[in-house]
Amino acid sequence: MLLFVSVSFAGYGAVLYAKYRIAPAVLPLVLFTGTILILFFGGVLNVLTETTYVLFGGGLLAFCRAVYLFFRDRSLFSGMLSPGVVFFAAGSIFFILMLQDEIFLHYDNFSHWGLIVKELFQSGSLPGESSIITYTTYPPGSALFAYYIVSFTGFSESMALIAQAILITGALTPLFLFCSWKQPVHAASALFIPAVLLLVNSSSIFSLLVDPLLGYIAAAAVITAFYYRNDWKMMGILLFPMLSALVLIKDSGKIFLAFTVIWVIGLLIRYLWKYGGGWKETIQASLWSIGWTILFPLVFNLLWSRYIAEAYETSEYEDSKFAITEETLTDIDKSPEFIDQLLPMVVNAGLDFSSPLVQGMVLADIAALLTVIIVKATAKRMPLALLYTALTANVFYVIYIALLYLMYLYLMPQVEAEYLAGFDRYQSSVVIFSTGIIMVFTIRALMEHAGRSLRSWSTAAAAVLAGVLVFVPYTGEIQAFFHQENSEAAPRKAASSLLTELRQEEPISPNTRITVINDLGDSDRGFLRHLMRYERMSASTFIHTQCSTEKHQEQLTKDIGRSGYLMVIQITSGMQECLEADNSIEVDEPGLYRIEDGTITSTIQTEDG
Template identity: 30%
Template sequence: MITILRLLLFFAITMGYDAFFRNGLKMNRRLTWVFTFAFITLVLHLGSLVGEMLETVYVLSAIGCLLSLYYLWSVWKKKVKVRRLDYICIGMIFYLLLFGMTLWNSPILHYDNFTHWATIVKFFHINNALPTQYDTIISYYTYPVGSSLFIYFFTTIVGFSEGSMLVGQFFLIASCLYAMFGALRDERRVLMVAMLFASFAVFNTFNVAIRLNNLLVDFLLPVLALAAIAGCFAYRNRFWMMSLHMAVVLGLLSIVKVSGLFFVLLALVVYIACVVRLLVRKRARLKALIMMVTTILASFLPFIIWQKHVSNNFPNAASAKHAVSMADLGKILTGHVSGGVPEKIIKLFIKSVFDVTSLSTQGIIIINVILLVAFIILGIRLKHKKGVFLAWLFIDVSIVTYYISILLMYLTAMPTDEALQLAGFERYASSMVIFAFGYMVMALAWVMDECLYEQILSKRNAKSYKTLLNKRLYQYATL
């Protein structure tokens, strides 16, 4: 009973922020939850750096409760309307209950040296402060603590246990998945909504190497990037809101893990393309370029602050495990490495990439087959080549670039014995497959909507189809 009450307190706190962002700033309601969680984590990040971690939790909680009370007062005074639950909300609530109840009663599966993130969350609860150089708990100096801070916030309110840590991270993941619905042009089209819900099942399939019963972040990284990109769809004609959403969500992504910077770059590519589109269509002025540069810098600012903290407090960070050595990279590129270790790593890497029995390789093949079929049907038959082709090009370039970056990590940042085994390869590759599949579904849902006969959203109804055959095809496809 106490646990349920504390869970309700957490929702009361976060609902206050969500309501403020939704009603006060007029944000898309599908995006406000991930924005709220990212905002809370970034504020807590600053509080932890100045040594006021627990105090920051109390302040955030107090403000959240006040905002919730104000929201309830506004509803009572009929200043704002209560949004009814639609079938997307009901579906996500069912998803939360299904996984949340399972994870709450699950022990954490510890691996990868007792899981850095689970260990650090426990340290937070004992000390209510970031580790120092005198605490032996830190062995991964290059790993930021972004998601750990949100889990700390959640478990401080709800109560600390292995199950609560798992549920805390799952809430963050679920907020990202919910944000993907913001990419829909028309939420009333059940086919597109069903595609997104079905993609969650596909995510869980490719997530088998990562899983949800630990605090590793390899699933969180791609879905955070997808949540950021969903803002580009939702705020496509609202430049300032799109920039704010990108800066906050990508700011969190930058301090989840160093490899998350790659996904930050992918999201920024989409953001820059959207800004260029607005400039070409004269929906944004040249001063928007200044805001664009500011947004890009703000996306990396939390990571830069963390790196400054590490350099000031951990003098041995440069030689720690997983620290990238530019000197080693130079030796590899110039061939001045003895023992043939780089050659062995490269051969094993290429073999793993093209192994068709690998789940990640199968995922990449499936993605390209789907895009090929979509290009034939939507591009050639329905004359929407540009949208499908650009999505296809972006996905494949992203995959190739990501695999090259993984290879460089094995060559420069990972201990030789682990690199020779390609430790964690399937887990790293799964992150890219999840991102690629998620982006593909959002892009195809958008293009499919543009292919519908009635393009004026307000005129769409059960009869707004070109022919009866088209309506039957749509219905059967939805089923």
């Protein structure tokens, strides 16, 4: 079915290209983000399933129409087969093969990002009051795209990962907007850009985390805006789904929306300065830029806020962990000592030259600076677009790090802010964004500088060297990109296997209460709790990872008293002592046990045991 979904998307893309001659490298992202917006509307109107099938069917009809158009005009095919489209097709196939047997291991897949995709698939609607989702204010944008894919392929963790990877590939495709087959070496050098950006947060490809996705889409939006800098109508239409999707993917997407709007305003000033025009033209260009890039994305943000207020009786924006309210801005619940230490901590993390993220940005800046010098020295002109882009990207990076400082100061609990929880993940978004646009404009400047055959080869070599230069710091991330490793997820296989065996042997339902013991002697930070919520799609599982205090003992006894089954993943003598008062048999090894009236009565024999 994935093939038919691909055909449906291809149908829409081919018809749009045939009718409007939109740059082919932009089409995948426009279609994917447009799909997110349409599905979101369907979800708000409570017709998500119907919207899904109408979209799919419309794409198949569009494909039939495209076949007719392309046979009538064979030049359409060659025009659409740009370097970007080839990259998208090859990248999608690569990720399908790479991720086809992968499963979720990352904590956040179980706490929210994988959970919501499974919830959407099972319910066929946006989450509501009866949902198992706990992070109710998190926007559903990327999850809706994964839902669309798995609606036709059937739900599996590998297919959800593939869906997100295809969305990422679509977001990377506009990086090739300035490439053409006339300069094949330059186009090939552009492959270093997605290679670098994918390695910025290398292990994220095995999760549904959206922080890198924000950077990919924002960089694509900036590049698309520049490409259409003299066609404001087309620019606005193409940016509309991208920027609206940003605010529907994560709240921090609004930061990248602001960055893109600032970029668009700069392009507007350049356009009016360079081409002049009357007041009517000025107003028209301004309205297109403001309406499509600011107004409509904020409308989608408002729709999501209204949906939360109506769908959840007890959940509002103010309930969000990082909600910006009068209380959070006026009451800094942090110690004076921590406040004094926070700014140096954030600055040191943001400028940590031992980090490949910072090294990569610095080397991208160096490559851009060298390109400016080369072009100025040999062509006697200044590559202003590259110069302004590099300066802007670095300013955006500084602003983003400053905003992270404010987040840790005002919004994040001190117990998490003390170790800058999530800093690398948050930082990866802006590094992807800034490094990506710097690299694209560096290669573009070298492509424009190519003239005579000797200069063409020299600039092509320079483009390749620039890509290699920025890629070097990330070579240590290659292993993590191709091989999923997560030591914290070690209990996943055992817990899932025991749950499968229990379902085979006993007539349990999602509401059947189960106590799970994985005796680590310490907390697992909620990993098993979120895992079992994801596996069972209910909150009927009680997790115990230690029994070292009287309070632990009391809670364990209480949970066994209200459970029908006990699942033991790992147990020590200390935990056995805690269970002595609650069992009529010895619980001394991993396995499944029946509980009757608060007493562990028997072992459940499975086919394997």
